[in-house]
Amino acid sequence: MRFYVPEWEDAVDANYDFIHDELSVLNKTERERSFIWDIFDYESTPIDGVLISREQAEGSRTKFDRITEYGVYDDPQLNIPNWLPTISDCGAWGYKSLPFPPYANENMLEFYEKMDVDVGVTIDHLVLGSGKQKGRLYLDERGLNPEFGESDLPTELTDQVDVMIDEWPNEWPDIVSRREPSIYDIGGVEPFTSEDFEGSAIEILQRMNEDPRAVYREDDKQERYEMTLENARKMRDLYHDGDWSFRLMAAFQGWDPITYGDALDEVLEMDYQYVGIGGVAGSQLKQVEEIVTEVGHRIADYQSNHGTRVDTHVFGFAKTDGFETIGRTGMYSIDSASMLRAAWTGGNNYHLNADERFDAIRVRYTSPGDDLKTAAEKSMLGQEVLHALRAFDDGDSISSRIRGWYAEATPVLDSLVDYLTDNRHDERYDARLLREITSEFRDDFEYGCELQASFSDDLRKQLVKLLRVDDADDPVDFDEYLEIINAGREVAERFPRTVDRVEALEEKSGEVATFKQVWTVLENYATSDLVDDQNLLDGYRKTLRSRPWDRCDCPICEELGIEVAIFRGNNRNRRRGFHNTYRFYQQFKRDLPKILIVAPADGSLFGRNTVEGYLTDMYGELWGAVHDIPVAEIGVLDANGVHEWWEPGPPSVSLDPSGISEELERKAGRYDTILYYDPDGKARLDIDSVEIVEDPQEVRGRTLERLGYDSDPVPSRDIQIQLGEF
Structure with a gap:
């Protein structure tokens, strides 16, 4: 089974400065951005594919033009690796308030082709609730x-x-x-x-x-239901008449298990072999389980009667409690961004597993409307607690770390006076854009980053605004600079706030970096009038005592430690979202092991209409034994890679033994088990996770055993749901 993540510009600054909370480059187009597939390597990337919605892509004209010009794999911003499959749909949630989808079928096919995605989805319209009595x-x-x-x-x-x-x-x-x-x-x-x-x-x-x-x-849900099926029928006709490079998936909608099942029957009659259950995002688990069970039973019957396979995607669903049902009902793929979004919505936003979730510690930025002194005080409060948290994580003296920070922060303002006296009329500050002046200032002034970190971005912005209008021929009164600087000085005199108490605790216990010591700083911060987060302290206590980042093996936690458990800005919060996705994916793989069944290719694979036809002709017993197995992926292997069962035969076939071994070795990095069908017993392979099997029924048996399923894995329907058919 495959897990797709929706693409919603979820990127971070690859070279973000966490100590000073500074972007590497202020100009977004020049910044090196990292997506989840950039942070993790091939083997550990916690997704199996990317879902790209047109409605979301159209939110930026620049992005839309870019991805339709270059395609999603060659787009210089997205740069999705070519081994990650992609699905694109319309994004029906985004136009749910319109009476009709805003896209035409042929136009959508052309869009998918330009994007160079692997799968395009038919145009659907969310079936909303029944509504009020008059419609x-x-x-x-x-x-x-x-x-x-x-x-x-x-x-x-x-x-x-x-x-x-x-x-x-x-x-x-x-x-x-x-x-x-x-x-x-x-x-x-x-x-x-x-x-x-x-x-x-x-x-x-x-x-x-x-x-x-x-x-x-008056009956809006029926209209939406019928429109979705009409679009599936029309797009299928256009797809058959054209020469398209992607696979077509039929989205279908409903409002209960029976209507979903009836819609499925219709799209199966249209000869779709990849179908997508839409409209279940946000639904209760029991509702989704009832729907996928009904769909799963009907697909199982269809596969049995037609000797073929049907892949099914569940849009917007990835609840860990539903993995058992999702797997047994034969679903092929799912997508969700919920675990990523959870990193910055509500509490429990750092996930270790389904049972252990923690509150990330909020260290707040200044608020719009804060005066300079308030902004500076919030920043200094934040820096004091940030340095304390890092010292706690590193096992260092918290009081020493706070004193070290303060010793670096206090000379900044004096140095700033000297710098402005000598450089305020430099030509580098003649730029029109504040962003350009800010970049020059922070790069040229030795303490440009520390100024922002300790005394606020608001204070630095005020100085930069003066620099922009300050001209040698018409100079700004230097007292205007001093007024801004003195606001910072006045605040700095009241810091550090907690260092003496922490130092006393260190001397008394003879230990450093204890919970009690860091709690002294954090409690002072959270209960201050400017922050007022005392209602969050119980969650923070649990987080600091548990230190969950120490128990995570993802590269983000290993590199950044406690920074991942701090709620502060995109570059921490989205990285925590990537971490959450990684932890979700570990459970996903445990509950639904990634299994690949492959048969060897020969020259007759070349030019076939479908790989399925090749498998039926050359390995009929294997296909009969495995085509209806849920979760597992099925294909044919040559030295060019795995050709999935639904694909057309490749334009060339390479039987180079070393190339085949290399491909299996590479695939083994992404799968828990690869079952290599070798009816003649000639294969000589020694690769972890690759098992050579000669008997088709043994392939089936081992697959079901790995999944923990019996020979008929589809769960039984609820009897009340079945009665609805009559």
């Missing part, structure tokens, strides 16, 4: 205005119908011309007025039926 009304946001806005809608209407408001596209796809011609090919948008919403709810809805700014549906 759902969609309004074009462009028609709302200061004279008549959303708050002016009559309550008699909003009490009876769900109202969905969004900005409609300037051009709708062709499906709209058939389903709702009143809104298709409309030029301008007239503003709504109160007269449009006069009368009873029924009168308003009747009026909206022909209004080009509105769509009313």
